[in-house]
Amino acid sequence: MSERNTEPGGVINEVVTLRYDYSLGEVAGKFMEGLKQGKILATSCSKSGLTYLPPRAYCERSFEPCDGWVEAAFEGVIEASTIVVRGFQGKRNPPVAIAYVKLDGIDSAIGNYVDGLDLSNLDAAQKRIAPGKRVKVKFGATREGRITDFSFVCAD
Amino acid sequence: MTVYIVGLGLHPPSRAERGLRLEEMAWRTSRAALESAGVSRRQLDSVTLGACDEMDGRPISSMLMTAPAGGYGTDEIKVTDSGATALALAYARVLAGESNLGLVVSWCKTSKTDIGSVFRLRGEPFYTRPLGIDDTVADALFAQAVAAEFDVSDGEANQRVLDAYTRAARNPRGIGHDVPTRDAVAASAYEATPLRAAQRAPHTDGAVALALASEQFLRSNPGVKPLARIAGIGWATDEYRLDGQRLRAMKSARTAWQRALKQAGLRGAGELDAVELESQTAWHEAAYVRAFGIERKETVSPSGGAFAQNPLFCTGLVNAAEAVLQVSGRAGAVQRPGVKRAAAHGCHGYAQQGNVVMVFEGTGATQ
Numbered sequence: 001m002s003e004r005n006t007e008p009g010g011v012i013n014e015v016v017t018l019r020y021d022y023s024l025g026e027v028a029g030k031f032m033e034g035l036k037q038g039k040i041l042a043t044s045c046s047k048s049g050l051t052y053l054p055p056r057a058y059c060e061r062s063f064e065p066c067d068g069w070v071e072a073a074f075e076g077v078i079e080a081s082t083i084v085v086r087g088f089q090g091k092r093n094p095p096v097a098i099a100y101v102k103l104d105g106i107d108s109a110i111g112n113y114v115d116g117l118d119l120s121n122l123d124a125a126q127k128r129i130a131p132g133k134r135v136k137v138k139f140g141a142t143r144e145g146r147i148t149d150f151s152f153v154c155a156d
Numbered sequence: 157m158t159v160y161i162v163g164l165g166l167h168p169p170s171r172a173e174r175g176l177r178l179e180e181m182a183w184r185t186s187r188a189a190l191e192s193a194g195v196s197r198r199q200l201d202s203v204t205l206g207a208c209d210e211m212d213g214r215p216i217s218s219m220l221m222t223a224p225a226g227g228y229g230t231d232e233i234k235v236t237d238s239g240a241t242a243l244a245l246a247y248a249r250v251l252a253g254e255s256n257l258g259l260v261v262s263w264c265k266t267s268k269t270d271i272g273s274v275f276r277l278r279g280e281p282f283y284t285r286p287l288g289i290d291d292t293v294a295d296a297l298f299a300q301a302v303a304a305e306f307d308v309s310d311g312e313a314n315q316r317v318l319d320a321y322t323r324a325a326r327n328p329r330g331i332g333h334d335v336p337t338r339d340a341v342a343a344s345a346y347e348a349t350p351l352r353a354a355q356r357a358p359h360t361d362g363a364v365a366l367a368l369a370s371e372q373f374l375r376s377n378p379g380v381k382p383l384a385r386i387a388g389i390g391w392a393t394d395e396y397r398l399d400g401q402r403l404r405a406m407k408s409a410r411t412a413w414q415r416a417l418k419q420a421g422l423r424g425a426g427e428l429d430a431v432e433l434e435s436q437t438a439w440h441e442a443a444y445v446r447a448f449g450i451e452r453k454e455t456v457s458p459s460g461g462a463f464a465q466n467p468l469f470c471t472g473l474v475n476a477a478e479a480v481l482q483v484s485g486r487a488g489a490v491q492r493p494g495v496k497r498a499a500a501h502g503c504h505g506y507a508q509q510g511n512v513v514m515v516f517e518g519t520g521a522t523q
Contacts, residue, residue, distance in 0.1 A: 009175045016213075022281045032282075054283040079400035082296035084288075084348040087272060091286055098287060100297070100399050109399035111287055126349045131304065131400050147283050 027057045032145035040137065042106050044068040053106045074137040075155060076103035081129040083122055091148055095119045099129055099152055116153040128154055159250045160374060160382035163193025163367035164477045169331045169465035172267035173361040178212060181363045183224035186261050189365035194380055195257060202255035203227035205234040206242030206262035208469045210274045225261040239364065239473030240502025240512035244389050246368050256373040260366050262470035266359035271468065294398060294507040296348035299439035301403035303350060308442040313355050314341045316438035324460020326489045331360050331465050355438045362467030364474050383484040388515040390415025398507060406447045409511040413448050416513035425450040430482045430498040432475035433457050458490045472502015476514050483518035
């Protein structure tokens with residue numbers, strides 16, 4: 001239902017609802033199926049030697065199809081991170097920690113939540129997930145084929 | 157071929173422009189630009205729009221907005237990256253001989269919807285959007301990366317906030333935000349570490365239009381006096397990734413900057429008298445001045461930049477208008493002395509994936 005204030009200077013408030021069906025495609029579909037099995041699957045290109053996580057169907061460097069799959073390691077290094085405190089409308093309520101991580105053996109970083117942090121002191125928590133720090137992958141008890149099936153936890 | 161700016165219009169900025177619809181803002185601003193140039197709509201042979209459908213709240217908003225932007229019966233193209241990118245295209249159209257008198261128009265009502273939701277909508281739906289990555293998160297990741305790369309401290313960022321608001325307070329075209337106290341900035345809460353709420357430029361509503369003309373047009377219309385010539389424009393786009401390397405490198409910003417200065421025949425920032433940067437946060441300004449090699453503090457964003465007004469999608473084009481005002485000696489209370497060359501910068505996308513840099517030179521005709 002729209003709210004209407006039709007006087008000059010008024011506004012008409014309207015919520016527009018659209019529902020989209022996003023095709024996962026072959027690559028993201030296989031990645032999500034892998035998550036259900038507790039695996040993090042990356043694609044690789046034999047021509048460029050690059051591995052992609054999140055997986056890509058094609059190699060951005062060689063423009064050839066990615067022709068291989070590799071299982072990513074369950075440890076990696078943080079590339080970028082933040083603790084979101086306000087105005088956040090993600091899957092979780094703030095505060096939440098988010099990091100982009102290069103898992104060992106993979107050439108690109110994947111983002112996800114970082115769990116297990118004491119967020120009562122933001123500055124201290126931020127130092128624990130500073131770029132260069134190592135993290136481990138932790139799968140949740142329930143896996144449903146979503147990126148949030150796993151998260152990161154500090155390795156040390 | 158030289159391309160000139162012959163007129164400009166700026167809508168009075170507002171925190172929330174409730175009294176006018178976009179159509180009315182665009183018409184007023186476009187008409188002001190044409191009147192400023194001393195030309196009529198019928199003389200236009202191109203209109204280039206810079207607009208964002210998600211923020212406008214309707215798909216293909218140019219269906220409605222072309223006519224009020226001066227495009228009735230005139231060839232129109234719309235750019236959806238940013239207002240500054242629209243200027244780059246409008247410039248190319250004149251340079252290519254496709255247009256002799258063009259208008260570039262951009263608008264944005266940030267008050268119209270939730271900007272964070274717009275950024276989440278733009279996010280990749282499988283790997284990014286479910287996490288809630290938005291502009292706040294992307295800007296925080298950028299702030300963290302450049303803090304490490306350039307050794308930028310929280311204290312420097314806070315000082316840049318105060319300086320920007322102080323400059324902005326003098327800008328008659330700014331919104332007139334109160335200048336916060338140092339303690340208030342330092343004590344403001346994190347939105348996403350290391351980014352504090354007070355370190356971000358507040359969003360505003362606004363619109364801007366620039367009229368561009370070819371040499372041929374000026375020869376045929378001697379009564380039209382140019383405000384500035386475009387000496388160089390550069391633009392570039394980074395990878396979509398938000399990993400540390402991409403964020404630290406600022407590759408697209410550096411590339412856009414170098415291309416614009418090279419075209420203008422400039423060796424570096426030292427040859428510019430003013431540089432209007434699009435700094436959505438104080439961390440951004442700290443990063444841009446280093447990446448661009450801007451050493452003279454007094455040349456940085458005399459207008460106050462985004463801290464004066466920040467109609468997000470067209471803040472870069474507002475910067476262009478401010479730079480034109482500087483080189484034409486019309487910047488009013490924020491006029492820098494003896495400005496011959498000024499650059500304007502605009503950026504767009506997650507963590508400033510895309511960047512545009514424009515260099516303007518005075519023509520002497522109005523000084």
